[in-house]
Amino acid sequence: MEFWLGLYGMQSPRVYPRSWAGLYDEVVEHAVYAEELGFDSFWLTEHHFWYDGYCPNLLPVLAAIARRTSRIGLGTGCSLLGLHDPLRDAEDKASLDVLSGGRLLLGLAPGYRPEEFEGLDIEKATRGKRFYEAVEVMKKAWSGDKFSHKGEFFQYEDLTLDPVPLQDPHPPIWVGANRTKLQATNIGKAGLGFWEGPSMSIDVFRRNAGIYKEAARAAGHPESAIKCGLFRDVCIAETKDEALRIMDEDLLPMYEEQYVAYGYVPEATGSRREMLAHPVFQEIMEASFVGTPDQVIRKIERYRDAVHFDHFMPRIMHISQKKERLFKQMKLFAEHVIPYFKGTS
Amino acid sequence: MKSGLYYGWEGTGGGAADAADIFGQILEQVELGDYLGFDSALIGESHFVEGDLTGSVVDLLGALAGSTRFIRLGSAGKALALQHPANVAEDFAVIDLLSNGRAILGAGIGHSETAFDAFSVPFEERRERFAEALDFIRKAWSSDAFSYGGRFTRFPKKTPVDAVEPFTPEPYEKPFRLQWQRAGLEPKYLAVTPRPLQIPHPPIWVEALEVADTAIAAENGYGILPRPGTSDAEVIALYRSFGEAMAGCGRTLAEVERPVIRDVFCAESRDEAIAIAGAPLLTLYRQLLDANVSLDALLEDRLILGDPDQVFDRFKLLQQETGINHVICRFWAPGIAHDAVMRSLRLYAGEVITRLRS
Numbered sequence: 052m053e054f055w056l057g058l059y060g061m062q063s064p065r066v067y068p069r070s071w072a073g074l075y076d077e078v079v080e081h082a083v084y085a086e087e088l089g090f091d092s093f094w095l096t097e098h099h100f101w102y103d104g105y106c107p108n109l110l111p112v113l114a115a116i117a118r119r120t121s122r123i124g125l126g127t128g129c130s131l132l133g134l135h136d137p138l139r140d141a142e143d144k145a146s147l148d149v150l151s152g153g154r155l156l157l158g159l160a161p162g163y164r165p166e167e168f169e170g171l172d173i174e175k176a177t178r179g180k181r182f183y184e185a186v187e188v189m190k191k192a193w194s195g196d197k198f199s200h201k202g203e204f205f206q207y208e209d210l211t212l213d214p215v216p217l218q219d220p221h222p223p224i225w226v227g228a229n230r231t232k233l234q235a236t237n238i239g240k241a242g243l244g245f246w247e248g249p250s251m252s253i254d255v256f257r258r259n260a261g262i263y264k265e266a267a268r269a270a271g272h273p274e275s276a277i278k279c280g281l282f283r284d285v286c287i288a289e290t291k292d293e294a295l296r297i298m299d300e301d302l303l304p305m306y307e308e309q310y311v312a313y314g315y316v317p318e319a320t321g322s323r324r325e326m327l328a329h330p331v332f333q334e335i336m337e338a339s340f341v342g343t344p345d346q347v348i349r350k351i352e353r354y355r356d357a358v359h360f361d362h363f364m365p366r367i368m369h370i371s372q373k374k375e376r377l378f379k380q381m382k383l384f385a386e387h388v389i390p391y392f393k394g395t396s
Numbered sequence: 397m398k399s400g401l402y403y404g405w406e407g408t409g410g411g412a413a414d415a416a417d418i419f420g421q422i423l424e425q426v427e428l429g430d431y432l433g434f435d436s437a438l439i440g441e442s443h444f445v446e447g448d449l450t451g452s453v454v455d456l457l458g459a460l461a462g463s464t465r466f467i468r469l470g471s472a473g474k475a476l477a478l479q480h481p482a483n484v485a486e487d488f489a490v491i492d493l494l495s496n497g498r499a500i501l502g503a504g505i506g507h508s509e510t511a512f513d514a515f516s517v518p519f520e521e522r523r524e525r526f527a528e529a530l531d532f533i534r535k536a537w538s539s540d541a542f543s544y545g546g547r548f549t550r551f552p553k554k555t556p557v558d559a560v561e562p563f564t565p566e567p568y569e570k571p572f573r574l575q576w577q578r579a580g581l582e583p584k585y586l587a588v589t590p591r592p593l594q595i596p597h598p599p600i601w602v603e604a605l606e607v608a609d610t611a612i613a614a615e616n617g618y619g620i621l622p623r624p625g626t627s628d629a630e631v632i633a634l635y636r637s638f639g640e641a642m643a644g645c646g647r648t649l650a651e652v653e654r655p656v657i658r659d660v661f662c663a664e665s666r667d668e669a670i671a672i673a674g675a676p677l678l679t680l681y682r683q684l685l686d687a688n689v690s691l692d693a694l695l696e697d698r699l700i701l702g703d704p705d706q707v708f709d710r711f712k713l714l715q716q717e718t719g720i721n722h723v724i725c726r727f728w729a730p731g732i733a734h735d736a737v738m739r740s741l742r743l744y745a746g747e748v749i750t751r752l753r754s
Contacts, residue, residue: 061493061590071590075493079462099486104590107486111458115494118423118463138514139479142443146452150419150459169552170586171480210444210514214415214451 052392055156055364056085056381057094057282058128061112062103066304067371071104075112077374082116084378085123088385092124092156094364097131099167102312103370110143117151126156128282128364129227133161133178134171137185137205141192141212148216155216158246159186160227164313177204183241186224193221225280225362228259235259239266239277246280249366250334253357256281260358280362281354284339287347287367287380287388294341297380301372303327306335308371340365344387351392363392397715397752399744400436400724401429402472402657404624405448406680407730415449421734423459425727428738430464432745438472438502438657438724440624443511447683454487461495470500472621472657472724473603476533477506477525478515481549484529485536485588492592499592502621503530504603524548527612530600531563534616537597541566541585552583601655607637614641619652624726625684627697628714631656635718649719656714660700660725661732662707662744669701672740676731677701700725704747711752723752 059081061074082093095112098105106112113125125147132140148155161182162168168175184202191198195215200207216222225244228234230251238245245263247256260279267277286297307326310316316329326332340350351363365388367380403422408415426437439456442448457469469491476484484501492499505526506512512519528546535542543566544551545559555564566585592598601621602613613620620638622631639649661673670691677699678691695701700710711723725744728737 063590072493072496072593075490076496099482100586101589102587106490107589108454108483108490110452111454111461111487111490111494114455114458115462118459136479136515142450143452143455146415146419146450146455149415150423150455152416166552166583166586169554169583170482172550172553206516207514212444213409213449217416 053091053362054384054389054392055092055094055124055126055128055280055362056090057126057364057366057368058096059094059106059368060096060098060370061106062101062370064103064305064308064370066308067373078112079115079119081368081377082123083119085381086120088381089389090123090381090385092126093120094126094128094156094158096128098164099131099134100170101166110147113155114147114150117147117154123154124156125151125154126158128158129160130157131162131167132159132185133182134167134173135185137188138192138207138210140185141189144189144222145193145212145214145216148218148222149214153217153222155218155222156225157222158225158227159243163229179237180204183237186241186243190221228263230255230259232259232262235262236266239263239268239272240270242267242270242272242276244278244280244362246362247282249282249284250331250338252334252338253354256354257357260360278362279358279360280364281358281360282364282366283350284335284369285347285365285367285380285384286339286341287344287365287383289343289383291342291346294343294346297372297376298336298339298341301369301376302335302339303332304371305369306332344383347384348388348391351388397711397720398435398722399749399752400438400468400655400722401426401434402438402440402624402724402726403728404440404472404726405442405445405451406684407447408449408451410447415451418449419451419456421728421737422456423463424734425737425741426460426467427463428741429745430467432741433749434467434741434745435722436468436470436500436655436724438470438500438621440472441474443478443508444514445508445510454491457491457499458494461491461498464495466498468498468500469495470502470598470601472502472601473504473506473623474502475506475508475511475522475526476503476529477517477522478511481529481532482536482551482588485533488598489537489588489590489592492594492598493590497593499594499598500601501533501598502601502603504623505609507605507623521548528562530602530612530616534597534600535563536588537592539565539587541587543585552586554582554584599653601653604634604638607633610634610638611641614638614645614647617645617647617651619654621655622657624657625681625698628717629697631714631720632717635720639719653722654718654720655722655724656718656720657724657726658700658711658714659698659729660707660723660727660744662702662704662727662740662748664703664743666702666706669703669740670695672736673699673701673729673732676729679731680729704743707744708748708751711748
């Protein structure tokens with residue numbers, strides 16, 4: 052089993068404002084520590100035009116981390132391909148793979164926030180088709196052969212990319228899944244990795260992973276291309292009470308602020324308890340892995356019994372979390388959970 | 397006078413060497429340069445040009461932001477027209493934050509038709525697109541939420557095109573108090589975040605090839621960066637016209653940094669410098685300039701190869717004629733060994749940087 056540590060967006064939220072320069076300074080330090088602890092990869096996350104300064108380009112940050120680490124994988128979780136020019140993306144991602152010695156891991160997603168499409172002048176309704184076409188363009192470019200492409204959104208003639216990624220044929224691609232059956236089918240058809248989001252229940256995961264695998268096999272993709280990853284919010288501590296306190300003080304304030312910002316829930320007018328009674332928060336509380344190392348291990352195993360997966364991303368980093376508490380959780384996870392699975396996997 | 401390092405992509409591709417080696421050499425040289433007291437490192441841009449690597453400028457600058465402490469990091473002649481200007485503003489804000497305020501945006505109109513074709517941008521519109529992108533980026537870096545209705549950029553999408561005043565800052569009495577309360581509504585204004593660290597924004601240097609290019613820099617109060625490969629006489633002419641354009645706008649050259657890129661190699665003797673760097677630079681210029689050009693002609697007005705005294709004297713002469721205050725040196729080109737460059741950097745730092753500063 053591989054453990055991916057996520058997800059850093061260098062955000063300065065209302066609940067815990069900080070200097071952006073400080074956040075960019077710190078993220079490198081966190082990645083160095085994650086490598087020391089034995090995490091397999093370190094993941095950043097992208098959005099645009101967001102009030103908290105959410106990181107809009109992950110690649111220069113991953114490049115900085117690459118130069119300060121030697122082994123840890125470098126992940127984009129997710130790179131919003133629906134908003135990018137796939138040709139420039141192919142260039143920048145290839146260069147990063149080369150300069151990091153082949154450590155790039157690609158989580159890709161179409162993007163969903165309306166502001167981003169409005170800002171970059173892209174028709175949001177076309178994002179699904181645009182996304183899969185962009186993946187095709189990048190794969191063609193990464194072949195290193197002279198390529199042409201005549202698609203609905205992108206057209207190229209006789210281009211040859213040099214350099215191509217160090218990993219052959221290209222860095223592993225994962226697609227962030229939402230809860231729809233259609234998305235699961237499309238990821239399968241394209242033969243890309245299926246990466247389950249943080250709030251879906253075990254039943255949705257089982258159903259969508261099944262749909263994904265079936266679609267991938269029907270499209271003739273080899274078994275080696277069919278892979279599932281799970282992404283969960285994790286609050287881990289020596290006692291269950293402490294873990295619950297972390298959920299209450301770090302995890303939930305993040306969701307409260309971000310869900311208001313996304314427009315999923317109205318701004319709180321009543322008590323916090325009323326707000327947390329909203330189904331989106333109930334879903335998060337149920338889906339998150341909160342507890343002692345043993346309890347977190349049991350949770351992972353329970354999900355693994357439902358769907359076989361070899362990649363698990365604990366999101367220990369919550370934007371409202373103080374560094375000391377975060378490092379303590381990273382250490383607990385690395386000392387107890389990782390060896391348990393590395394030993395048995 | 398300050399000293400910097402410049403890297404271009406000419407002749408790096410086509411299997412001339414391993415891309416990983418080239419990236420590694422560039423990174424190591426700039427890291428040494430940071431330690432030795434070089435003031436800047438600029439990286440040129442190339443897309444799909446035959447014989448060049450398409451090396452990612454943002455990736456290399458990001459890597460260097462992580463591994464250096466003091467040296468300023470920038471692009472050179474980055475063709476702004478090839479991408480959405482909001483993305484350029486975002487990328488260089490991230491590099492500025494990662495590097496603790498060391499980013500420089502070396503921007504250019506773009507001169508490679510191949511690159512414009514690859515990105516499906518009309519080459520003949522490059523000048524107008526560049527001017528608009530430059531305007532947009534400055535607004536993005538120095539504003540909160542705003543809208544922009546230019547000829548090529550509508551930000552957000554519903555903003556009318558070609559407005560008389562393309563830039564509109566969000567009014568104080570606005571319909572939504574904060575962005576997180578306007579979610580789900582169609583935005584009228586957006587903010588490009590995060591904002592860079594430098595105030596008012598990272599320096600912008602406009603690549604200059606023709607006398608006309610200096611006008612846009614002067615109007616905005618930006619510096620110019622004569623295009624790599626220009627002769628001494630061309631640099632002198634560009635700075636003369638830039639000085640006049642600045643005066644015409646009521647500015648003086650003292651307001652801006654005045655950089656120039658030169659091909660430099662510094663060794664114990666002129667013969668040694670020419671033995672190491674002469675042939676590789678001759679090959680480079682025969683591709684760029686003229687297939688029959690001789691090394692002697694290049695040494696006359698383009699290349700600065702010599703012992704520390706000779707290099708120093710050439711810079712001082714150029715400074716007297718142009719008023720430059722920052723020499724950005726291409727020590728490395730394909731065919732010049734990495735070890736030789738590292739030695740040359742140390743020699744230059746001890747003998748030339750120290751004297752140029754005093």
